[in-house]
Amino acid sequence: MTESYDLLLKNGDIVDPSQDMRQRGDVAFRGGRVAAIEADIPVTEAAEVIDVRGHLVTPGLMDIHGHFYYRGWPGAVDPDVACLPSGVTTAVDAGSTGWGNYPALRDYVMRDSHTRLYAFVHLCATGLTSLTARVGELQNLAFAQTDRAIRCIGDNPDQTLGVKVRIDHRATGEANALPALRMAREVADATQSQMMVHVSGTPVPLVRLFDFMRAGDVATHILNGYAHNVLDGNGRIRDGVREARERGIVLDVGHAGVHFDLNVARAAVAQEFWPDTLSTDIHTPPPDRVVYDLLGVMSTFLALEMPLEAVIASVTSKAAAAIGKPELGSLRVGSPGDAAVLELQEGEFSFVDAVGNEVPAGQRLHAVLTVKGGHRWRALAA
Ligand SMILES: [Zn+2]
CATH class of the missing domain: 3.20.20.140 (Metal-dependent hydrolases)
Known part of the structure; x- marks a missing residue:
């Protein structure tokens, strides 16, 4: 059978300020673009499915x-x-x-x-x-x-x-x-x-x-x-x-x-x-x-x-x-198929500035994976 989507991110915590959206759900990509955001897209409809439960999905x-x-x-x-x-x-x-x-x-x-x-x-x-x-x-x-x-x-x-x-x-x-x-x-x-x-x-x-x-x-x-x-x-x-x-x-x-x-x-x-x-x-x-x-x-x-x-x-x-590119930075259906899957890691961290000041942090963002042009981006082996 032919799948409807190239890639499906399942069960993410979707945060897309361009649509005032914060909801649990699925994001699907096809032909290099965002093709669907829905509460539950069947896994059989996508060529590649990644379960991103517990992670943020952003543009x-x-x-x-x-x-x-x-x-x-x-x-x-x-x-x-x-x-x-x-x-x-x-x-x-x-x-x-x-x-x-x-x-x-x-x-x-x-x-x-x-x-x-x-x-x-x-x-x-x-x-x-x-x-x-x-x-x-x-x-x-x-x-x-x-x-x-x-x-x-x-x-x-x-x-x-x-x-x-x-x-x-x-x-x-x-x-x-x-x-x-x-x-x-x-x-x-x-x-x-x-x-x-x-x-x-x-x-x-x-x-x-x-x-x-x-x-x-x-x-x-x-x-x-x-x-x-x-x-x-x-x-x-x-x-x-x-x-x-x-x-x-x-x-x-x-x-x-x-x-x-x-x-x-x-x-x-x-x-x-x-x-x-x-x-x-x-x-x-x-x-x-x-x-x-x-x-x-x-x-x-x-x-x-x-x-x-x-x-x-x-x-x-x-x-x-x-930068005058409102079509970017969004998961609206039809937008370029770019997304980030991020983990909010808990722990004891600190962040510094130019002169040695520090701010303590109980969490930090970590990238789990990147979607570029509707596909999972993978680094080339060094
Ligand atoms: Zn500079």
């Missing part, structure tokens, strides 16, 4: 800030190693390359990866690869050409999301901070695309950066602990930060190990101020730096008592909205 997770130009930059990681084993089926390269080397990211990484990848194109022609030589990428604005960046984004509309710029002491210094932001604004406007702005370690006040940002732009590293963070001198969320959110600017975590401060996060949480999206800024860290995968960042926020459904939303439906 494929999305990490909107990582670095995946691993064939060209030692600071980056292989997306299929960093993402798929953790339930992440869609990821965004956050400006590892600029217009000069973006074609190599596209042709030698994105084209070969099973992980669905998008990219922000850095304002600097060579992206972050200058960091290999310990040179901030926009210390010299001769490395930024708006016309070429505009052409690069315009020529690659399916894979690029917009322009990336880092406003930071090392990246731009103070003199180039606002000129670089102005140039990024020009690129985003000309291409009608998004701007992702690194706001950690900025030499100018955070709220000043928001003046250049519009609805849909992403401020990443939003819970960093450097000067000009989201808190004012009294530990209150700055009015300008709340206004930025009201204007539709996406506030993204971009943890990175060095751009996340638990004291800032705790103060934000105490004021019920949650980030919009959780992301890793995953990269190859130096030996003394802890960079979490997306499950580690999600588990950190569970430890900070962010509700589970909100944590899942921030890496599925809200992440999809943040």
Whole structure:
């Protein structure tokens, strides 16, 4: 007989914020897409059946800030190693390359990866690869050409999301901070695309950066602990930060190990101020730096008592909205067939930040399996 479905996940605890769904049930896939969500789908109807009782079933997770130009930059990681084993089926390269080397990211990484990848194109022609030589990428604005960046984004509309710029002491210094932001604004406007702005370690006040940002732009590293963070001198969320959110600017975590401060996060949480999206800024860290995968960042926020459904939303439906891809991050019937099966492990864990603070945790998320394109994803043998 011919089965109706390629794959059936049985008895899961389905959490899909895109449909306001939390229910016990079955998810079936056919032809690379989600084909059915029902309380009980007969096992005879599927070619492969996996009993996921006791585990969460979520849409494929999305990490909107990582670095995946691993064939060209030692600071980056292989997306299929960093993402798929953790339930992440869609990821965004956050400006590892600029217009000069973006074609190599596209042709030698994105084209070969099973992980669905998008990219922000850095304002600097060579992206972050200058960091290999310990040179901030926009210390010299001769490395930024708006016309070429505009052409690069315009020529690659399916894979690029917009322009990336880092406003930071090392990246731009103070003199180039606002000129670089102005140039990024020009690129985003000309291409009608998004701007992702690194706001950690900025030499100018955070709220000043928001003046250049519009609805849909992403401020990443939003819970960093450097000067000009989201808190004012009294530990209150700055009015300008709340206004930025009201204007539709996406506030993204971009943890990175060095751009996340638990004291800032705790103060934000105490004021019920949650980030919009959780992301890793995953990269190859130096030996003394802890960079979490997306499950580690999600588990950190569970430890900070962010509700589970909100944590899942921030890496599925809200992440999809943040990158303008609402068809992703969902288990709606007809959606791309990506899902994560996650176990909420009980135990004694702790999660750290940039400066050695720790948050204890009684649970953490662990990926049991990943569904990509309607089939169980398996790592190739090493
Ligand atoms: Zn980054």
